[in-house]
Amino acid sequence: MIAFAEKRLKAMPNAFWICSSLRMARRLGLFVVLIFILAVPAFAITMANDPHGFDHLTWGIPLTDIPELTVTRSNSHTIDYQFRDRPPVYADIPVESVHLSTVDDQFARVTIRYNGAKAHAQVLQFLERSYGRIERIPGQMMRGLNQQYTWRGTDTEISLTYEANRDRGFIFIESRNLAPRFQDRMSDTAE
Structure with missing residues (x-):
């Protein structure tokens, strides 16, 4: 399983950057929703x-x-x-x-x-x-x-x-x- 993941990451050199960008976008979306909920x-x-x-x-x-x-x-x-x-x-x-x-x-x-x-x-x-x-x-x-x-x-x-x-x-x-x-x-x- 690990070997397969390493092979995929080598095939896609930007995979880490894409995953971290998706995580950051998800966090930003949650933050925006929280701001709207707490907004006066x-x-x-x-x-x-x-x-x-x-x-x-x-x-x-x-x-x-x-x-x-x-x-x-x-x-x-x-x-x-x-x-x-x-x-x-x-x-x-x-x-x-x-x-x-x-x-x-x-x-x-x-x-x-x-x-x-x-x-x-x-x-x-x-x-x-x-x-x-x-x-x-x-x-x-x-x-x-x-x-x-x-x-x-x-x-x-x-x-x-x-x-x-x-x-x-x-x-x-x-x-x-x-x-x-x-x-x-x-x-x-x-x-």
């Missing part, structure tokens, strides 16, 4: 009804004189606020926290944190009802370790991220014009 599903939806802000607050206004807000964090260019005397809720859904942020004294971002699959289902249902349904393509993965959805309007971008393994979610509601300043200011001051 991300979906972007054109927003149906741009809110132009959050709650009754429009993008760009200063939040310093609003009595129902209290400062939670402040530095040279950004200030974070939360509502003073009300529990954190979003769309009548109890959440862990709601933070409103300004950059250069202009309202630019809302960050909402929540826990639990039930809250996630309620938040996703509210966002779809308010800003546009997510297209569900046959074979598309709607569940996974991480789920990301984005609604883009003319003035507002809403991003939802849910980490199933940690059972927590984040909603970022941002001014499309002002939110990039957060990155600019952080890189300018190395904060």
Whole structure:
């Protein structure tokens, strides 16, 4: 048997190279399949009804004189606020926290944190009802370790991220014009 294999290899001098190439192609194929399985599903939806802000607050206004807000964090260019005397809720859904942020004294971002699959289902249902349904393509993965959805309007971008393994979610509601300043200011001051 060994003699036969040696004879075949001598007859085909590139046999080792061909076998190793096939093995490498098979490994590469498995790697690509693994990447697709673990890939984060991300979906972007054109927003149906741009809110132009959050709650009754429009993008760009200063939040310093609003009595129902209290400062939670402040530095040279950004200030974070939360509502003073009300529990954190979003769309009548109890959440862990709601933070409103300004950059250069202009309202630019809302960050909402929540826990639990039930809250996630309620938040996703509210966002779809308010800003546009997510297209569900046959074979598309709607569940996974991480789920990301984005609604883009003319003035507002809403991003939802849910980490199933940690059972927590984040909603970022941002001014499309002002939110990039957060990155600019952080890189300018190395904060």
